[in-house]
Amino acid sequence: MTVSRKGAVAEGGIPRRIDVPEIHHFRGSLGRFATGVAIVTFDGATKRHGITVNSFTSVSMDPPLVLVSIARDTKAHDELADRPFTVNILGAEQQALALHFAGRPGPEPLFVEGETAPRLARVLAYFSCTPWAAYDGGDHTLYLGEVRDFDYRTGDALAFANSSFTTIPESQLGVEELL
Numbered sequence: 001m002t003v004s005r006k007g008a009v010a011e012g013g014i015p016r017r018i019d020v021p022e023i024h025h026f027r028g029s030l031g032r033f034a035t036g037v038a039i040v041t042f043d044g045a046t047k048r049h050g051i052t053v054n055s056f057t058s059v060s061m062d063p064p065l066v067l068v069s070i071a072r073d074t075k076a077h078d079e080l081a082d083r084p085f086t087v088n089i090l091g092a093e094q095q096a097l098a099l100h101f102a103g104r105p106g107p108e109p110l111f112v113e114g115e116t117a118p119r120l121a122r123v124l125a126y127f128s129c130t131p132w133a134a135y136d137g138g139d140h141t142l143y144l145g146e147v148r149d150f151d152y153r154t155g156d157a158l159a160f161a162n163s164s165f166t167t168i169p170e171s172q173l174g175v176e177e178l179l
């Protein structure tokens, strides 16, 4: 099933309209899935872009692939096609950065000129990617990148659930070093 921005639902190829309260209910239901918060950074044709996302997903280990889902009506959408990009995973103290790249500008962010794509300084983790594939995702496009460069630091993670930012303490993060 796909749900479009205008509320048209295609099921078995037969579209039906859904009303506004149902879209709110759908969004509210999706919002119960707690996520991290990331910023996709890349150089477009004429300028540098950044867009806050919580649609980041790891896809494959071999080859190493990650995915972000970008709304068609964003400025970043068309520019990201066929371009290298970095997914910057935010630490708990970086909520202002998340807002900056979601249309509420704050202090100018500090960039690092990565070998593959620009990235943000002092993030919790990053994955710099070359473009792998782009798939139709209704009113979004699913951009897959092949990870060329990555790293992480210690610290609490910024999270997003029920339309609010929250923190995931480091003690509850991955246990890979204990395995």
Ligand SMILES: Cc1cc2nc3c(=O)[nH]c(=O)nc-3n(C[C@H](O)[C@H](O)[C@H](O)COP(=O)(O)O)c2cc1C
Pocket: 037, 050, 051, 052, 053, 054, 055, 056, 069, 070, 071, 072, 073, 074, 075, 076, 077, 098, 099, 101, 102, 103, 160
């Ligand atoms: C926590 C959070 C998560 C978001 N996740 C996404 C996402 O996964 N995909 C997306 O297209 N927009 C997402 N957005 C909205 C974009 O960040 C926002 O529309 C942005 O201003 C678009 O920028 P642009 O039009 O300059 O490219 C998210 C916003 C927030 C605050």
